[in-house]
Amino acid sequence: MQRAALRVNSAFxxxxxxxxxxxxRSRRLHRGRRPATLDVLLSIGRNVHEISGxxxxxxxxxxxxDNRYQRMLMRVNANAARTYSIHTTGYAFDIARSYAxxxxxxxxxxxxxxxxxxxxxxxxxxxxxxxxxxxxxxPQKLALLARAS
Numbered sequence: 001m002q003r004a005a006l007r008v009n010s011a012f013x014x015x016x017x018x019x020x021x022x023x024x025r026s027r028r029l030h031r032g033r034r035p036a037t038l039d040v041l042l043s044i045g046r047n048v049h050e051i052s053g054x055x056x057x058x059x060x061x062x063x064x065x066d067n068r069y070q071r072m073l074m075r076v077n078a079n080a081a082r083t084y085s086i087h088t089t090g091y092a093f094d095i096a097r098s099y100a101x102x103x104x105x106x107x108x109x110x111x112x113x114x115x116x117x118x119x120x121x122x123x124x125x126x127x128x129x130x131x132x133x134x135x136x137x138x139p140q141k142l143a144l145l146a147r148a149s
Contacts, residue, residue, distance in 0.1 A: 032098050037063075037091050040121060040134040043142050044095075044111050052107035056100035061129050063093045090138065094129040 045058055099105040112130070115121040120141040123132045135141065 036136055036138045037086070037093060037134045039139045039142055040115070040132070041093060041105040044108070044115070047111045047114075048104060048107045051110065052101065052104040054100040054107075056104070058104075058108065059098060061094045061096050064129075068110075078084050092119040092131065092133045094126070096129050097125070097127075114145070115141075118142075120145070 011087070041060065048054070048058060095108075099108065106139055108130075112123055114120070114121065118141045119135060120138040121132055121134050125131075
């Protein structure tokens with residue numbers, strides 16, 4: 001069920017993990033997330049889809065990174081953290097700032113703000129993506145939000 005929902009409401013960018021081979025890693029590894037983070041991603045995708053009605057999914061551009069991959073990214077990506085990156089924990093991911101419509105963009109902002117208010121996530125805007133960090137107890141906070149709706 002979670003895989004199907006991920007495909008419908010969120011999609012992997014074709015480039016996600018495309019440089020992993022240069023540091024001897026699998027693309028699959030760099031598409032990983034912690035279960036709590038997957039819950040956040042699925043919730044964002046589902047809620048944005050329900051609110052906006054957009055058929056185009058949100059696009060996941062970055063997920064798990066190991067330290068070697070992070071160091072390589074620093075050479076090619078100006079937004080890559082120069083020191084510690086929360087991506088190495090599996091609690092962070094990036095979603096492209098490319099939307100099907102202004103309605104989808106507004107729905108995404110609404111969902112992000114709601115999750116911040118619930119202390120389930122923190123996020124920052126970058127030039128091409130929204131960087132999202134999920135709380136380790138995000139699933140419990142998502143459950144509370146679902147009951148309140």
